[in-house]
Amino acid sequence: MPTTMIAGRPIDVNDEGFLSSYDQWDEKLGAELAKLIGIDMTEAHWAPIRFLRSDYPARGETATLRRASTVGGFAIKDLFELFPGKPAKKMAYIAGLPKPKGCV
Amino acid sequence: MKRLVILGGGTAGTMVANKLRAAIGTHELHITVVDRDDAHHYQPGYLFMPFGIYNTSDIVRSRHRFIDDGVELVLTEIDRVDPASRTVHLADGRLLPYDVLVIATGVSPRPDATPGMQGKLWGQKVHEFYSLPGAQALTEAMRRFRGGRLVVHITEMPIKCPVAPMEFTFLADDWLRKHRIRERTEVTYVTPLDGAFTKPVASRELATALVDRQIALETDFAVEHIDNDTAELVSFDGRRIGFDLLVTVPLNMGADYIARSGLGDELNLVPCDQHTMRSLAYPDIHVLGDAGTLQTSKAGSVAHFAVDVFVHNFLDDFNGRPATHGFDGHANCFIESGNGKGMLLDFNYTTEPFTGDFPLPVVGPFKLLKETRLNHIGKLAFRWIYWNLLLPGRPIPMIPTTMSLAGKRVEKDVTAAGTGMPTAVAPSSPAPTPRATPRPKLASMPLTKPRPEPAVPPARSPATAAAGYTDRPGVDSAADQVLPTPIIPKF
Numbered sequence: 001m002p003t004t005m006i007a008g009r010p011i012d013v014n015d016e017g018f019l020s021s022y023d024q025w026d027e028k029l030g031a032e033l034a035k036l037i038g039i040d041m042t043e044a045h046w047a048p049i050r051f052l053r054s055d056y057p058a059r060g061e062t063a064t065l066r067r068a069s070t071v072g073g074f075a076i077k078d079l080f081e082l083f084p085g086k087p088a089k090k091m092a093y094i095a096g097l098p099k100p101k102g103c104v
Numbered sequence: 105m106k107r108l109v110i111l112g113g114g115t116a117g118t119m120v121a122n123k124l125r126a127a128i129g130t131h132e133l134h135i136t137v138v139d140r141d142d143a144h145h146y147q148p149g150y151l152f153m154p155f156g157i158y159n160t161s162d163i164v165r166s167r168h169r170f171i172d173d174g175v176e177l178v179l180t181e182i183d184r185v186d187p188a189s190r191t192v193h194l195a196d197g198r199l200l201p202y203d204v205l206v207i208a209t210g211v212s213p214r215p216d217a218t219p220g221m222q223g224k225l226w227g228q229k230v231h232e233f234y235s236l237p238g239a240q241a242l243t244e245a246m247r248r249f250r251g252g253r254l255v256v257h258i259t260e261m262p263i264k265c266p267v268a269p270m271e272f273t274f275l276a277d278d279w280l281r282k283h284r285i286r287e288r289t290e291v292t293y294v295t296p297l298d299g300a301f302t303k304p305v306a307s308r309e310l311a312t313a314l315v316d317r318q319i320a321l322e323t324d325f326a327v328e329h330i331d332n333d334t335a336e337l338v339s340f341d342g343r344r345i346g347f348d349l350l351v352t353v354p355l356n357m358g359a360d361y362i363a364r365s366g367l368g369d370e371l372n373l374v375p376c377d378q379h380t381m382r383s384l385a386y387p388d389i390h391v392l393g394d395a396g397t398l399q400t401s402k403a404g405s406v407a408h409f410a411v412d413v414f415v416h417n418f419l420d421d422f423n424g425r426p427a428t429h430g431f432d433g434h435a436n437c438f439i440e441s442g443n444g445k446g447m448l449l450d451f452n453y454t455t456e457p458f459t460g461d462f463p464l465p466v467v468g469p470f471k472l473l474k475e476t477r478l479n480h481i482g483k484l485a486f487r488w489i490y491w492n493l494l495l496p497g498r499p500i501p502m503i504p505t506t507m508s509l510a511g512k513r514v515e516k517d518v519t520a521a522g523t524g525m526p527t528a529v530a531p532s533s534p535a536p537t538p539r540a541t542p543r544p545k546l547a548s549m550p551l552t553k554p555r556p557e558p559a560v561p562p563a564r565s566p567a568t569a570a571a572g573y574t575d576r577p578g579v580d581s582a583a584d585q586v587l588p589t590p591i592i593p594k595f
Contacts, residue, residue, distance in 0.1 A: 003583035004590045010581040017591030023579040036592050059375070065326065066260065070370040077328065080340040086298075086324060086595050093593055101399060 007032035018092065018099050022056065025096030034094045041094075045082050048074050052095040062097040064088060106133050106422070109192055109200050111182055112208035113139035113167045115147075115495070116393030116407040120206055122497035123415045125172040128422065136176040136200060138192065142167045145236060146490055148404065151268050151440070153239040154246045155279050160236065162487070170495040182209070185365040187386045203388065204418070207362070207374055210394040211264055211402065213238070213354040218259055220330035221354060229335055230350045233272065234264070245349060246279070251288030252348030254280075257337060258295050259327055261302075262371075263356045264394050264402035267449065269293070270300070270310055271440040272351060277317045278442030292320040294337065294345060299323060303456035305515055306449060309473045313441060356402075358395050373397050378453065379430035381414055390414060399453060400433035405503075408494060409434045412505045434507040438483035446479035448472050452507040461511035463502050472512065 001020055003010050007029050012020045019025060019033075030049060034041045041049075051072040055063045065088050068074045076087075083090040088100045108124065110117045121137050149163040168177050181195035185205065192200040213234040215221040221230060231245050232238040256273045263269075273293050280286040293300070293314060299307035300314055300321060314321050328340045336344040358372030367374050367385070375384045376396040383389035392410055394402040410431050417427035433453030440446050448470045451457040461468040470479055493500055 002587055002591065003581045003585060004587040006590045010583060010586045011590075012581045012583065013591055015591070017593045021579075021581075024581065033590075036590055037595065064370075067370045076326070077340055080326075085341065089593070089595060099593075 006036075014098075016099065019096035020098075022096065025053075030094050030096065033096070037090060037093065039083065039090070039094070044078075045094075048072060048079060048082070048091055049095045052091055052097060056095075056097055062088075062092045062095075062100045064100055105131070106203045107201060108133055108135045108204050108206065109202035110135065110137045110206040110208060111185075111192065112210060112393065112395070113137045113144065113171060113177065114208060114210055114393060115404045115490075116210075116411055117206065117208035118144070118167070118170050118495045119408065119411045119497050120208065120392060120414065121175045122170075122172050122495070123411065124418060125174045126497060127415070127419055130174050133422070134176070135174070136178060137167075137171055138178045138180070138182060138194070138200070139167060140179065140181050142179055144170060144495075146487060148265065148268075148490075149487060150233050150236065150239040151265075151271055151275070154233060154242040154272075155275050156243070158487075160240065163236065165491065170491070182359070182361040183364070184361050185367060185389075187365070187367070187389060190388060205389045206414075207367070207383075207389060207391045207395050208393045208407075209359040209362070211356040211358050211371075211373070214357050215352075215354040217355040217357070218327055218330065220332055221352065223330060223332035225330070225332045225335060225350075229348060230330060230352065232352055232354055234268075234353060234356075242351065246276075249285070249289075249349055251280075251285040253290045253292070253346055255292045255294055255337065255345055255347040255350045257325075257327070257350060257352040258297075259353060259355045260296055262402055263353050265437075266302070266401055266403075267437055267439045269295075269351075269353050273319060274313070274317070274442040275440055276351075277319060290320070291317075292322055292345060294322040294325045296326055297323060303451065305459065306451075306457040306473060309447075309459070310439075313447075313475070356394075362395070369397065378433065379413075380417060380427070381410055381431065398431075398433065400451075401435040401437060403435055403437055404490070404494070405436040406434070408500065409505045432506050434505065436503055438479055438486065440480065440483055441475045444480050445475040445477055446481075446483045447475055448479050448482065450507060450512070455507060455509065455512070455514075458512040458514055460513045463504075463508070463511065465511040468511070 001012055001014060003012050011024050014020050031041045039045065048068055051068060052063050065076050065079060068079065069076050079087040092099050110121055117137055121135055124133065125135055144165050144167040146163045149158045152158040171177055183193040183195045185192050190202050192202065194200065213232055215232060227241050231242040233242050254276060256269055258269050273291065277286065277291060280289050300311040301307040311321060322345060325343065326340045328338050331338050334346065336346045337350065338344050358368055358374065360372065362368040362372045362374060369375060374391045374396050376382060376391040376398065377384060378398060381390050381392055381396060383391060392414060393407040398406065400406050413429045413431040416429040420427040435451055437449045438446050439449060448462055449457040450462055450472055457473060459473045462470040462472050470482055489500060
């Protein structure tokens with residue numbers, strides 16, 4: 001497990017760059033992670049990220065787009081506009097959570 | 105007298121009922137199985153129907169024929185489960201109290217969950233093969249197909265039998281060649297995943313098989329709706345894929361009574377422990393087969409292995425001993441690849457599918473992730489095994505409950521990003537050109553010795569996995585070695 005400097009702090013990540021510890025995240029770090037993948041965070045961006053953060057601890061897995069939509073109430077179309085290309089993966093990265101599990 | 109109620113008389117429910125009936129006398133344990141009808145479908149057979157290999161009579165048997173006479177079979181719809189009073193409410197008003205409840209009602213395709221899927225093209229140009237009527241309608245559509253754009257599509261994961269859409273694609277390719285319309289047909293495989301399959305080595309091997317067959321691969325496709333006027337799949341990010349025949353796998357969801365009972369997640373799947381299949385919310389409820397949240401394939405082989413573990417634990421508990429068995433996520437799936445050949449996958453929670461020999465090193469006789477005739481014969485033989493060994497609860501020869509690494513060519517450090525996975529096709533319309541990337545050289549794979557695998561995995565559930573996390577924002581890493589720049593994932 002590598003450790004890298006992000007936002008001037010040492011942060012544990014996995015080989016792909018996703019955070020490996022829930023504890024090390026705060027919103028300042030989230031904004032920095034977003035910047036690394038070319039996203040400027042606005043309130044519209046923060047709402048689903050906060051949902052993902054609050055949904056994670058009880059379930060132990062990152063919410064899928066469907067869960068963000070049916071439980072969190074976010075329109076999937078909007079998430080594609082806020083986090084273009086791969087919203088589920090990008091949101092997980094910014095929220096400091098594991099990449100959503102590819103299903104089996 | 106204890107009361108065991110099993111909801112669902114399919115693969116898992118039937119096996120559990122028969123195994124426990126054989127182990128415990130009727131005066132000690134009353135077993136009830138509830139299902140809506142008396143038709144047991146051999147679901148892996150749907151795949152073969154559109155190609156005329158199986159017909160309805162090969163696939164459907166009566167449920168009660170396969171359920172032990174010492175088991176009460178109740179045929180009606182389920183209204184809801186009341187976990188607080190440990191009672192199942194049936195749709196006809198009857199109540200079934202239980203001491204232990206097994207939920208084994210699986211998942212079913214929900215074409216109504218995608219806008220436009222059941223539009224005017226449904227049953228005409230838009231088909232599915234995850235239900236008997238769907239497979240029957242597609243059989244007709246294949247018979248009438250004269251070439252054009254065939255699109256095979258997965259709406260969203262998880263689906264049961266996750267390799268079935270890939271198998272359908274291979275079988276369709278073979279069928280089109282035999283009917284001499286392959287060169288008039290453009291075949292595209294459309295998936296919400298970022299590769300041909302979920303696990304890196306299998307994804308690489310299957311993507312290669314697609315390239316070899318000149319089948320285009322469209323990845324990361326999250327369908328928003330089906331446009332019935334233009335006959336196109338439309339994704340949330342604006343991609344459009346036109347079709348003359350669309351074979352889709354609709355969203356798979358658990359039964360509606362699970363939602364009415366407050367037992368499920370957003371897909372009506374019941375959150376359960378990965379190793380004991382026990383409900384995370386109610387200790388007297390267990391989930392077997394496709395109905396739960398096991399992080400492995402929703403497949404008959406998984407149901408079989410998980411039922412073995414559950415039965416051991418149930419008997420231990422019944423006899424006052426501590427239950428010690430844990431499921432390792434073992435899945436064993438034959439993949440039809442067309443032209444009388446098949447491949448084989450064998451994996452569990454911690455070991456992805458690798459190439460190699462199965463079940464024995466060198467001699468096999470089956471080859472993992474390679475197309476062989478014997479793998480195909482294994483797949484066809486499975487229908488006999490299903491009716492005659494699996495459902496009655498008899499042991500299956502050669503295949504152990506716990507996965508073994510013997511014979512597997514383990515590849516270390518394979519990540520989705522670094523597998524040399526063929527990116528067969530540019531990820532958007534217009535019509536792609538296959539054979540864009542060379543086949544990866546198998547000889548260059550790193551070969552390492554198998555790691556020993558613990559027989560019983562540590563008991564751990566998704567909820568407890570997260571328990572170590574407390575929200576103490578801003579804690580820094582305690583590591584000594586720090587890379588000066590961040591690692592940015594490939595998106």
